[in-house]
Amino acid sequence: MAELDTSSGGGHKKGPGVKKSPKKSTRVDLTPMVDLGFLLITFFVFTTTMSQPTAMNLNEPKPDPKTELDIKESAAMTILLGKDNKIYYYYGILTDPNSQFKSSDFKDIRQLIVDKKKVTPSKDLMYIIKSDNKSTYKNSIDILDEMTICAVPPGHYAEVDMSPMEATLIQKTEEVNGIK
């Protein structure tokens, strides 16, 4: 295939004094070219499938005063998203901020969510997510993703507006920790 017929037609004789040059093969080794071809294919296949953006479903609660949620105090965990990718959390109702209000971050929160899930009856379990005005869009998506990762069933977590008391608590804690 990759050869050319270089043999001269029969009967053609070269004249005297013309030296016969040695006939070289025109066969080219195509192996590197094949390698290159497949390398490029693999590259294209990988890059095209990787950049596919995905979509995550978000369901907002319907504002219906009839369906006020009854949450058991012992089963609730409130997660507050603060500035600088920090997370604050407390269990139940916040009565004593000094002992209840704790800080965490996105690395540790998964364990905390799972721990709470283990000690709570699954039908009562409730996570309340509140985002501070200084938290980012990424934070709120990440925490919802964290709920999926921890297999918290839908309906057992909700995004709620932050109360002014919690906002000031976060602000104070941030001041103490030197987060600007």
Add this chain to the structure above:
Amino acid sequence: MPRAKIPRKSTNVDMTAMCDVAFLLLSFFILATKQKPPEVMQINTPSSVSTKVAKSDAVLITLTKDGKVYLSIGDNAHKKDVIEGINRTQNLNLTADELAKLEKQDFIGEPFNKLKSSLDLATPMPAIQMEGIPTDSTNNELADWVASVSDAYRGESMDQLNLLVKGDNEALYPFFKNIKSAFTRNEIYKFKVVTNAEGIPSGSELALHPPTNQ
């Protein structure tokens, strides 16, 4: 006894055929993949474990790093309806020429009071220089846009309407909340957010007990 002589054959394999196949596949993949449109705005989306692929014919709301909001409608069949709807409800008095110009724009990102003047510019304004659609709680123009979108999709099943929010990692939460309130005002409670695919962390609940009914 004389041994039978086996003629030694060359181990050289003709690579030409393989080379042909490789390059045929290569050209196929290059031609078959859709070219990604050049990114007008750099949006770094957060990642999630979701595996659903975001559709391109969706109504996309883009939230940039500094909180600007843009609307783009990937579904050309409805784009005209949405734009004409907003022209009617907001009394923008856009001419047919201006409506056609607006339809050609990939990103809608001007407040109502500046929409007309921005369309009259000789050269269309690049999306980055636009002001963004206001989303404050007092003046949530995005809610009006979303109302127009849901009007355009009225009569079709809600599955047809693909509401996507594509936000930047660093955008502050209140902007996202404003977008959400623009949806809830129009009684839309389901939407999707664009994310990067991310593997399920090993050892997590989801990895140990994957959901069966999905």
